[in-house]
Amino acid sequence: MATKAGAPGDSNAAKADKAALEGGPDDLRExxxxxxxxxxxxxxxxxxxxxxxxxxxxxxxxxxxxPEGKVPVYEWWERTEIAE
Incomplete structure (x- = not known):
């Protein structure tokens, strides 16, 4: 679980509006x-x-x-295909 953002000015708080992705496909740009x-x-x-x-x-x-501040980290866990 990511840590909730704290009070304004709390430099140890993670930004709750963005996340950092780890793992998954190498060609995932963002x-x-x-x-x-x-x-x-x-x-x-x-x-x-x-x-x-x-x-x-x-x-x-x-x-x-x-560069956008401290953000919560999310880890890759699976891939699903889009049904046609």
Whole structure:
């Protein structure tokens, strides 16, 4: 689970509006992605469209420092194909 964002000015708080992706396909370009609201970051699984399917990511307890600030880390756990 990702840590919730803290009070304004809390430099140890993760940004709740974006996430860092780890794992998955090497050709997945975006590694910092927006989180959809209103569900808290730690309750969201991410489903990223990619090459005719979806890459699925789950929240971890880790955070990562990025050019966009500290964000929760999500790890890849499976791929599903889009049904035709």
């Amino acid at each position: 590694r910092i992605v927006p989180l959809s609201a209103p569900e808290p970051a730690e309750k969201q699984d991410l489903k990223i469209p990619h090459r005719g399917g979806y890459e699925h990511y789950r929240a971890t307890r880790r955070q990562k420092e990025t």
